[in-house]
Amino acid sequence: MIIIKSEHEIEIMRESGKVTGTILRELEDFIKPGISTKSIDRHAAEIIRENGMEASFKGYNGYPASVCTSINEEVVHGIPSGGRIIKEGDIISVDVGCTYKGYVTDAARTYPVGEINPEAQKIIDAAKDSFFEGLEFCREGYRLSDISNAIQTKAEGEGFSVIRDLVGHGVGRKMHEEPQIPNYGTAGRGPRIARGMVFAIEPMIAQGTYEVLTGEDNWTISTADGKLSAHYENTVVITGKEPELLTL
Numbered sequence: 148m149i150i151i152k153s154e155h156e157i158e159i160m161r162e163s164g165k166v167t168g169t170i171l172r173e174l175e176d177f178i179k180p181g182i183s184t185k186s187i188d189r190h191a192a193e194i195i196r197e198n199g200m201e202a203s204f205k206g207y208n209g210y211p212a213s214v215c216t217s218i219n220e221e222v223v224h225g226i227p228s229g230g231r232i233i234k235e236g237d238i239i240s241v242d243v244g245c246t247y248k249g250y251v252t253d254a255a256r257t258y259p260v261g262e263i264n265p266e267a268q269k270i271i272d273a274a275k276d277s278f279f280e281g282l283e284f285c286r287e288g289y290r291l292s293d294i295s296n297a298i299q300t301k302a303e304g305e306g307f308s309v310i311r312d313l314v315g316h317g318v319g320r321k322m323h324e325e326p327q328i329p330n331y332g333t334a335g336r337g338p339r340i341a342r343g344m345v346f347a348i349e350p351m352i353a354q355g356t357y358e359v360l361t362g363e364d365n366w367t368i369s370t371a372d373g374k375l376s377a378h379y380e381n382t383v384v385i386t387g388k389e390p391e392l393l394t395l
């Protein structure tokens with residue numbers, strides 16, 4: 148069942164989304180060569196706490212941190228560590244969730260670390276652009292797979308592959324609600340999109356194969372061929388008009 152949120156619930160999620168979005172915007176300046184992924188986690192945790200919210204990821208299925216930091220071939224769910232130092236030329240995805248009054252918002256960006264090569268910039272841009280293609284279908288009356296198809300068409304059109312094993316999702320009282328929203332698929336399938344639905348739309352794309360492997364920490368998911376991956380995510384409310392981005 149896809150849970151429809153009331154205006155009151157959406158108002159709470161708006162507050163939560165502001166903080167999630169603020170963290171990701173602040174990280175644009177914070178992320179530099181030479182810092183540890185742990186320092187990114189601390190910075191995000193501090194902003195969450197200052198705003199009286201909770202880190203949605205902390206303790207989720209035993210996850211030990213407030214954010215996920217995934218470098219280069221790592222797709223998602225990298226665990227921040229004091230010993231993991233980012234360097235010039237890396238790309239790093241940061242995924243963060245805030246919980247406010249019991250409601251979660253979830254978002255991610257992929258950042259360049261210092262100067263990066265054009266191919267790396269291209270995959271960062273393609274992840275974001277494919278999100279915005281999908282967003283066009285986050286409107287009443289379309290079907291769920293219209294979003295999936297739009298993301299896939301853009302990502303593959305830019306020469307990238309779409310990760311199959313990880314999907315977008317409904318979000319609200321729980322981080323992962325129905326429906327699952329794959330980033331690939333045939334248009335015109337699945338439930339009709341309706342006002343009051345709230346989705347985490349999150350293309351995860353790769354330069355090479357879409358096959359992934361789980362690391363020895365049982366969290367970090369990487370591309371099977373070691374090529375770059377990028378992730379871009381926002382929490383989106385379906386309205387009677389334009390979709391509303393809570394985490395921008």
Ligand code: MF3
Binds near residue numbers: 205210215243254347
């Ligand atoms: N933000 C991720 C998602 O979009 C979930 C993070 S998993 C966690 O599904 F365990 F780190 F919380």
Ligand code: CO
Binds near residue numbers: 253380
């Ligand atoms: Co998500």
